Amino acid sequence: MNEHELERLAKELGRAGDRVDPDATARAVLERLASEPERQPAVRIPVWTRRPLVRVAAAAVLVLATVFGVQQLSRPATAADSEIPMMVSLGELAAVELTEVLDSLDYEAPVYELVPVALGDLNEDELTVLLESLEG
Amino acid sequence: MTVPEPVGPADDAQLIAAWRAGDELAAAELVRRHTPALARFLAASGAREDLDDLVQETLFRAFRRIEGFRGTASFSTWLMAIGSNALKDLRRRAKGRTVVPLEERELEAEGGNPHALAMERDLLGQLEQAVRKLPPMQRDVFLMRAQQGAEYGEIAAALETSVGAARVHYHQAVKRLKAILK
Numbered sequence: 001m002n003e004h005e006l007e008r009l010a011k012e013l014g015r016a017g018d019r020v021d022p023d024a025t026a027r028a029v030l031e032r033l034a035s036e037p038e039r040q041p042a043v044r045i046p047v048w049t050r051r052p053l054v055r056v057a058a059a060a061v062l063v064l065a066t067v068f069g070v071q072q073l074s075r076p077a078t079a080a081d082s083e084i085p086m087m088v089s090l091g092e093l094a095a096v097e098l099t100e101v102l103d104s105l106d107y108e109a110p111v112y113e114l115v116p117v118a119l120g121d122l123n124e125d126e127l128t129v130l131l132e133s134l135e136g
Numbered sequence: 137m138t139v140p141e142p143v144g145p146a147d148d149a150q151l152i153a154a155w156r157a158g159d160e161l162a163a164a165e166l167v168r169r170h171t172p173a174l175a176r177f178l179a180a181s182g183a184r185e186d187l188d189d190l191v192q193e194t195l196f197r198a199f200r201r202i203e204g205f206r207g208t209a210s211f212s213t214w215l216m217a218i219g220s221n222a223l224k225d226l227r228r229r230a231k232g233r234t235v236v237p238l239e240e241r242e243l244e245a246e247g248g249n250p251h252a253l254a255m256e257r258d259l260l261g262q263l264e265q266a267v268r269k270l271p272p273m274q275r276d277v278f279l280m281r282a283q284q285g286a287e288y289g290e291i292a293a294a295l296e297t298s299v300g301a302a303r304v305h306y307h308q309a310v311k312r313l314k315a316i317l318k
Contacts, residue, residue, distance in 0.1 A: 010282035017175030
């Protein structure tokens with residue numbers, strides 16, 4: 001069978017379709033369009049807002065918080081416990097208190113000699129050192 | 137429900153625009169106009185006793201998603217693509233049910249030699265079975281082209297593939313059908 005013959009026969013395929021009544025089909029389709037409301041696109045609910053998952057998550061948080069709390073209470077107090085950071089502004093401390101804080105941190109403040117110097121005060125060697133330091 | 141009376145001659149694009157604006161007459165005219173070709177296409181694709189339901193389902197889906205019709209394919213070819221998907225869905229749901237035997241073909245008696253007519257009927261029956269064995273894409277392209285006379289461009293647009301791919305599917309289908317029917 002050649003392609004031309006195949007195409008000729010193909011036009012004869014589906015004769016059973018000739019029994020479908022276009023008027024009856026139009027009636028049925030219009031009835032269905034009228035009776036079945038158009039479905040709105042489904043709104044996707046985020047996974048985390050689904051009620052069972054929220055309950056499970058809340059229960060897990062409660063269990064973890066309880067376990068952590070019990071562990072903290074049953075643990076003997078250590079020196080580290082006294083090092084709980086406190087929200088205190090350094091500006092509120094007096095000079096004496098600041099010195100105490102620095103002493104407690106074993107912090108040695110560097111000593112700088114702050115002498116105002118203009119470029120014109122530098123000799124050639126000092127300018128060279130300065131430029132080299134700026135170049136990195 | 138009474139069917140609205142046929143409207144005057146208007147092309148598909150005008151009827152589609154009218155339906156989008158809510159005109160039921162336009163929808164009824166589109167159904168009347170395209171039901172015969174769609175029914176033949178679906179029957180050739182393998183629809184049997186469920187043919188009426190399938191035609192209605194196809195048209196219902198088409199009107200519901202008419203916004204998706206961009207006019208790159210003809211309305212007729214677009215309907216066939218939707219029909220092919222509706223048939224696939226039906227098959228999926230009906231999987232495992234009893235297969236209904238091929239129904240008797242009703243070749244139009246156009247006179248002539250009864251022996252030749254019987255041979256033609258036999259050949260057509262073989263072709264119909266062979267077409268149903270094709271992979272869905274090859275079957276759709278073959279029927280749209282050979283049975284419905286659609287151009288490759290609109291077949292490609294309706295089936296969301298390229299023109300080149302549609303040509304390949306068609307030639308694969310012809311090759312396979314020839315091999316089955318020789």
